[in-house]
Amino acid sequence: MDIQSFMTKLADCYQNENGMELGRLLRLDRPHGRELLKEFGRRDPSEYAAHDLKKRWKNEIANPWDELGIQYVVVCAHVKRKRVVDAFGEQEVLVRKFFEYFAQNCGWTLPILFSVLEGLMSLAHDGPSFEKVAIMIEEALRLCIADTKSPPEKSRKWGAYAVFALALKSSLRAKRAPLCRAALRTLIKAVDMPPFDVYPRSHRVTYWYYRGKLHFQERDYKQVDLETHLGDLPLVLRYRVQAEESFTKAFYHCHNDATKNKERILLYLIPLRMLKGHLPASELLLRFPDIDEVFTPLVWAIRAGDLKAYDQVLEEGKLRFLPLGLWLVVQRSRDLCLRSLFRKVWLSCGELRIPVTTFQTGLRTIGVDVDVSQVACYVGLMLHKGFMAGHIIHEGNTVTVALQQFDPFPKAAAARPCSVPVTL
């Protein structure tokens, strides 16, 4: 495609209000972007942008498409020469120009909005640029919501959730909590919006996914927090439950063919459910090979009660989990491992009164050598968290664990007080 045909296409699509095609034309990851530059040979088009392109093309087709077209070529030129900073700057200009147009038009322009915003996001490369992107997307969100003139079927409001998801994505990337919350407030304050359920499924799934991520990270942004092993005090519990709900909805509504997306959701969902004591089933893991790779060793170690293996897997999986902020969560599933081990000890004993030294031996068999008081501490923790039921008794010099008769090892999931059924 050369620039002539590109511009002509822009004009055509614009006249026919063909948003999809226009969106496609303005995407940065399409081959036609590079093709356009062939016209310039070895010269750098960005140097000509200020003069030649504008001279030639300005007012050739309706405003703002002439300028948008020119900007697009300039951005492509920078991209080709790998000048990320300049490309970002020019894309910003493009997006701003588009906003002006967008504000005056109705929903058919939404695909174009998505394209240019995605282009902007892909060009952001460092802290400040991530922030800029987040702020701009929030502006886009406001433009979407503030549509009072268009007829309801064609309203810009239909883009709200998709743009909101992008806003969350970019603010999470920028690691700026206030931006996330600003976007949320904008959405919540919106009036006269179509009901959530009638939005396209892909928008809803994306929305749930990023909402889940936000919930998940909210617990850090609030300083009011306590370690959760203490029986899940209300505040932290709330975030976790909300995060889990969000991710669950995202997962179940996600299109069956979107495997990669499902995997991304599972990466968060599985550890969250493990915290509750639910281990992922092998059938689930088999369906998603990438997830399988990550979680099967963990699950296996937990089921076998092999603490040493668990710690090793944790160490190896560090690189994977740390960037997602999941490592600390996965660390906490260690109790499940310990519980399995102790349960095995109990099963092999067959009695209800077990000296702590027996548990110590159990630990030794998997290669963990600790002193008796440490083992007593472990048992205490199990009792406290409800994984075991009974008491520890000091009798002179010996320490015995007296398990209760009925259900001394309750099911892990039942033991967690936060077993809230999730509504789909």
Next chain:
Amino acid sequence: MSAESWPPQLKEWVAKCLGQMTDANREEAQAELRGIISSAFAAKTLWSTDWNGLQLKSLMPKPPPVYNLKRKSVEGQLPGKKAKKANNNKTLAYVQDNFNDQAALNRRAERFQREHDIERNKAFQPSQKPPAKYNYRPAPAFDAAADPVRVVLYACHAVLTTFPLPQNVINWDRYTIVGTCQDIFKDYLRLTSEPKPETIRPYNVLQQTLLALKKKWKERCTYPWMCNQLKSLRQDLTVQRIKNEFTVQVYEIHARIALESIDMVEYNQCQATLRTLYDLGIPGKVEEFSAYRILMLLHGRNRSELNLYVGQLTPQQKADAAVKHALDLQRAMAMGNYHAFFELYTTAPNMGAYIMDHFIDRERAKALLVITKAYKEVPLTFITKELAFETLEDARLFLADHGADTFKDPRHPDSQKVLECKSAHAKIAEVFEEKYRRVLIKGAI
């Protein structure tokens, strides 16, 4: 006085070097230039060196470098490469670029220089001046005690910017002072104007000062006085732009003393400065302070920062005993393993225990919650030992503080007291909510 202290040959040579720099080798050359000049200054060979004869290694011709950059964000890939965005599953992506384009190289170098500056400035506290831009020159009134390094950077940037104008070299002179004061002890006064050389102590005097201060601390002087002296010592170092192992030593000592005296504000300041000094490559007790940082993050329960910090520890850091201790502590806390926690408390290396003291009571209460649930009754001796109390009395007082001193027979002596767990548990659970809900950290990073 300052203008005369720089030999004209030096100024000419610097100007020449600047002219030879290109975007590609600028960073290296600047660093080298800084290094050479500051060591000459310290060794007092400024006038005796033959500057014309010197050749900067980084200015010698060499093949274009291939940048192999680790990016924190996976989304650094350009769309033309058809990369899937935000592949959170993958490990940190390496952006490998084939640089045929020198201009792209330059811009990239520039960009990372900016990023580097931004990163550096992030470590500074909000009370300080706005972050340094490339050609930003500070007003003469500056808080010298706050950050010696930034002053150095300003000065260096002033000299070593893209435009090798003579006035930049002169500006550098403006901020360099060699003191003449010979007092060992000097009070700290916040600078409100350009410092006068008679009030600044030269390097050799400062070294004596440090020795004298160390002695005084051993002989027990008050913390406020000591803090005062150390701050003025830091100020003199800053003003004379001395940043070397000695500076690091001073900050490390002040940090440790602040920890001991529970002055968290001062401690955090020192910690921040030390980080920047270490980043410049000045040797010091890096691992010791990494461990402290981890402990502080545990104290603040700053999970995301902790996540990040642990993720970027070098193998060398991880191998160090102090860092290992801190990481073991983190693991114990994550699991709620109070037994391990208190063992680690008693074996805390360096001054780690002082930081742990800030959250030890919270951990003790948590541990008690577990113990009183698991046991029906438990002797006071056991509690004292498990929770690392110094005496039985301390343990009993702690319990009383939480309304949980319900003993089977309160008339027995401490060594024979046995705690009734059920009622104790209920009480502690109540008190816990009020006492330990919030964490306030003053002046934290």
